[in-house]
Amino acid sequence: MRKHILSFAIVFMIAFGMNIVTVHAEKTGFYGYYYSDGYTCCDFKGTGIEKVVEIPSDVTQLHIFMFFWERSLEKIIVPSNVKVVKARCFYGCENLKYIVFKGDVEIEENAIVLCKNLKAISAPMNSGAYRYAKEHGIRVVTSPEPCFEKGKVYCLKGDKVYQDVVNNIDDITWSSSNSKVAEVGNDGTVKVKKAGKAKIAATVAGTTVSYTIVAYARTEENRIKQAKKEEISNGKTTIQKLKNTHDWMIRNISYDHKARNKIRNNECCPSESNTTRSALLKNKAMCLGYARTYKKILDNLKVPCIIVSGRVGYEGHAWNMVKLNGKWYNVDVTWDDPDRNNDQGQLWIEYKYFLKSTAYMSQYRNQYFAYKNYPRCTSTKYDLVTKF
Incomplete structure (x- = not known):
């Protein structure tokens, strides 16, 4: 089957006038x-x-389908001589964990498809x-060597x-x-026992890499401090702060489906799931949380x-309005939290309900709230923006 597809791809290129000349076979x-x-290609x-x-x-x-359902591959190294990666080049490589690009390369859309265990790409900055x-929500580092x-x-x-050793597929000794x-632990999972600092080291084939744990006491204020240091404070402008806070929450807080089901079954409402304490210290929340x-x-x-x-449909719901450059916008982190991964195994963050007008929100969901009690969100500047 695979050979038929590769043969079809070559016939297709010939049919459409592409210049293909066999050089040698190995x-x-x-x-x-x-x-x-004008490029040199080969099959695999x-x-x-x-x-x-x-x-x-x-x-x-x-070329297209160069790595087609190659299930044994865990790491592919692409040297700097490669200049173009065609669409669907890495297709169905289910155990592929790392792709190392050593030089600048042009990558077509959908070059990586159905690689469910891809953990990271290594590539030169920019x-x-x-x-x-970055555009496809895939973790990226700049070092081609094993690193954190x-x-x-x-x-x-x-x-x-837990941090995996990027670009490594060999056994690791942790300390x-x-x-x-x-x-x-032996699998690299770190249990934080008290406030303080510790260096976590991983030794791979005689080489040791490490990172530092900085632990605080378990309070809501310290969780916000942690979030700011890790991600949120990277944003200097207001819109960057809004986006980084949105993204950090989606990466670190999960929707509390058990609490919601209790409400739907007319059981006691678990009010804790609507608190900042639950969201920040238990990593679980419902919409109000x-x-x-x-x-x-x-x-x-x-x-x-x-x-x-307000409500969406027949259910009560809560979200936010934020002020950006003198204008108000709707932000619904709950509805942007997808509770799923993309086909690369990476968390896919959506912006469908980020910085939207009230007209947009009403169009895409049957929502109601007491409009006169809130600012008017009339700006449509970001209604059609899906990437920030």
Whole structure:
């Protein structure tokens, strides 16, 4: 089946006038070299046992379906001689964890499809691969060697922390410089036992990489402090602060479906799920908990924000309104929290209900609230914006 598809792709390119000339053939994993639009290409067929492959130094373009359902591959190294990666190049590589791009490369849309276990891309800063990763919600680092994404991790007492060693598929030996503060298990999971600092080290094939745990006491204020240090304070403008707070909440807070089901079954309403305490310390909340937490963080950042109480359909609902450059907009973090992953296994953050007008919100969901009691959100500037 795979050979038929590759043959069809070549026939298709010939039919549409592409210049293809066979150079030579090899009996290894990379074979069938040819030219296409001035680029040198080749095919790949795995043996089913190799975990790591590196593109040959004379290849300058990776073509469509080059890595097609190659289930054994866990890491692919793309040297700087490669300049173009075509759509659906990495297709269905279900165990692929890391792609290392060593140079700048142009990557077509949908170049990586159905690679469910892809953990990260390595690419030079601001290169085509780096931008592709950012635009598609794929974690990206700049080092081609085994490394941690973060050199310092902020957390609270009682948290569990895990960072994988990016670009590594070999066995790891873990250690902690201060197990009284942070204890690390054989799988790299860190249990934070008390406030303080500890260095977590991973040794791979004789090389050691490390990161620092900075732990605070377990309070709501310290959780906001942690969030600001990790992500939110990276934004200097108001819109960046609004986006970073939105994104941090989606990455760290999950919707409390159990609490919602109790309400639907006419059981006692679990009011704790509507609190900032539940959202910030238990990482669970319902809509009012999301709205209160968004406001609490933005209050800390001195960004104007209010809570809106209304309903969507027949159910009560809460969301926020924020003030940006003198105008008010709706933000609903609850409804932007997708509770699902994209097809790369990465958390997919949506902006369908971020900085929207009231007309937009009413159009896309049957909502009602006491309009006269709230600011008018009439600006449509961001209604059609899906990426921030």
